[in-house]
Amino acid sequence: MSPGPGADSAPASLTTTDAISTFSSFRVRNYRLHFFGSSVSNIGTWMQRIAQDWLVHELTGSAAAVGITTALQFLPMLLFGLYGGVLADRLDKRKLLLGTQAVIGLAGLTLAVLTFSDVVNVYHVYALSLVVGLATVVDNPARQAMVSEIVGPALLRNAVSLNSANFQSARLIGPAVAGVVITTVGSGWAFLYNGLSFIAPITGLLMMRASEFTPTERAPRHKGQLREGLRYVGSRPELLWPIVLMGFIGTFGYNFPIWLVAFTDGVFHADAGTYGLLNSLMAIGSVVGALLAARRGSRRMRFTVAAAGMFAAMLLLSAVAPTFLLFAALMPVVGLAGMTFQVTANTGLQINSDPTMRGRVLSLMMMVFVGGTPIGGPLMGWLCDEFGARVGLLFGGSVCALASLGVALVLARIGGLRLRISLRPGQRGVALVPRDPEELTATA
Template sequence: MSPGPGAGSAPASLTATDKISTFSSFRIRNYRLHFFGSSVSNIGTWMQRIAQDWLVHELTGSAAAVGVTLALQFLPMLLFGLWGGVLADRFDKRKLMLGTQALLGLTGLVLAALTLSGQVHVYHVYALAFVVGLATVVDNPARQVFVSEMVGPHLLRNAVSLNSANFQSARLIGPAVAGVVIMGVGSGWAFLFNGLSFIAPIVALLMMRTSELIPTERAPRGKGQLREGLRYVGRRPELLWPIVLLGFAGTFGYNFAIWLVAFTDHVFHADAGTYGLLNSLMAAGSVAGALLAARRGSRRMRFTVMAGLLFGVVLMVAAFAPTFLVFALLMPVIGLVAMTFQVTANAGIQLHSDPAMRGRVISLMMMVFVGGTPIGGPLMGWLTDTFGARIGLFAGGALCAVAAVGVALVLARIGGLKLRISLRAGSRGVALVPRDPEELAAA
């Protein structure tokens, strides 16, 4: 790898003063390869997610069982997530991704073989979900940090947003195709496509020009690297509190598989095709949110917190949608708000992190965001099974909204602000204003 950015990596016109358009990162060849390779495997990933959720529901008839599957898939991130960040900081990200992508493809092929042969049992799905989680522990921080090596800091927010748009665009196609495939020929063919789809990102990684990557400082092997990463985040409120908010959202709010399965089956009494449609509608909003984020410059942390609050509120509104049409129309809104929150938090955390620590910061972020699912998934599944889909969805949204308000109050206190409520005509009813010097001294 060259000691500096290759000339072909970023054209001379890409400077910190240039205006960023929606697709600015496409000017970089390595990123184009990454984007289009990932787009194929992302479609397969969404097909497998839908087929896996529906297969577990068919085998067990339980929303809680779907939650257990999600929990097992994300449990490795909770247990070993920080180690994935250490590996991402220490080793070549591209080589790590070659290994993880191959393992993810293999799990899809094994599940396809079991399902097509008629030998699949729910414990097979559980075991393979856990293996996917193990691969993701390393793949996630390596892939996210690798983005900065492809595009550099100036285009990082743009590339993160485009990656999210890529993943969510696949969600428009994958669930719809999966619904047709499941009803037509069975879940096994969806798993087979997913397994084969990982050929595309592997080929893309092999075709990259390593001389055009922007190298980042690698952390040397040493003791205490996990503790060092935790201390680093703990000393920085601009990292700590967005991660806390992401943790609440990931644990209690991003359990869409549980709720959409339950609403499809028990509230609207529909089939796998309807489940796929609801996922696709949510994805349409997510794509819009990601593309809007790709055009934005830096945002204040208050924007991320407000997006987190709005996400919780929209979930609570959707919980009591009176008809299927209203519920379906709310899916794009949920997708847009959820993606706006996720992208702005992710990009802000990366931009505020030192490059040598970024892998560990990202792994901690993903550990609390994704790793909370082993707690939230079964809990939300139990609430949904016991009290109904509407109560389960409302509870998840309420917890996210309360967390956003709590984080906002903490950040306001750290920033020397206080909440002012004014009933006078012509003034802002609710606003954050600087605290008096006497109040700051007393605090």
């Protein structure tokens, strides 16, 4: 006899994340199916990313071309991201995901056939990247919003963190395997595995028990839902400013395919195996950051901003690292800081969003975080081509640092805080403290 609907659910008494263990979400059967199906396809996704970037670099010899490929994959999110959020709020998320996962898998199989046939050119890669990007417009908000329906609000932070650990663990395996596959049998096999790997999440979605989902109200269809979502975010600082910060970090800080290709080839004069190694080292830190976040209780917004500042600092240090060993040693720290920022920002937005608005909030987040790549990707590629990889990374890290500082000052002002610099013994040199009543009255 199969267990009842609540047999694998989290205990009803569990209402906060304070006492949650690292793997608490595995108590939920539907989440286990989601997690293990994603594990298989995530490895394929990372294999394809590495193989695709290296293939474009081989076909063109240009870091800017790699940037264009990345931009085309994320341009639809910038243009149509909010529409994907509306669909995720309005429709059955599981049915949406069955369709989007099938399209992304078929794109991988098509690229494999073109590569095996030895007719592939850079325009094929551009076109298929655009197809994947269009599917991702709906896939991303539906997949992220569905997590809360699978595990419920008490386990949401834990589940989001485990999903991030899952994705980044695949980043450990995928690039390493891709590096070996590319150098031994060619990129086509990496594309083939990626296409076939989507059978796993599709099977997992079909096996989930609908009766065990947390009931969630769907947004009714009516005019002006895009504007409604924008007004909702704009009226809530706890949603608006993390999204603004994610936009800057995503546009100027998450250009690792371009930077690592440029450093591997132009600075360290190495091959695809080294490129895969650097990606794997960064993923080690990302996995650690995600697992730490899975155990962590609720954090204030200042922690998210501090993580963004640390991420920017690590980018700047990496840009001036004089040797390959030091650059490689910094990659796990970059990954840890970046993942800590990403997980805390993501879960904060989900927890602070109304369920009927969650898809639109998450789509706006993804629109600025991922959709900024069509701007940042080509710009970073051009900087790397014209002035060198170090200048490109320095520029990206500097913009992220300024954005972190700017958002921190805005939030401090909203929260009635001011920056105090003290040289007295026993006091921190720099701290945020409550503003004097006279100051608040003067600025009211």
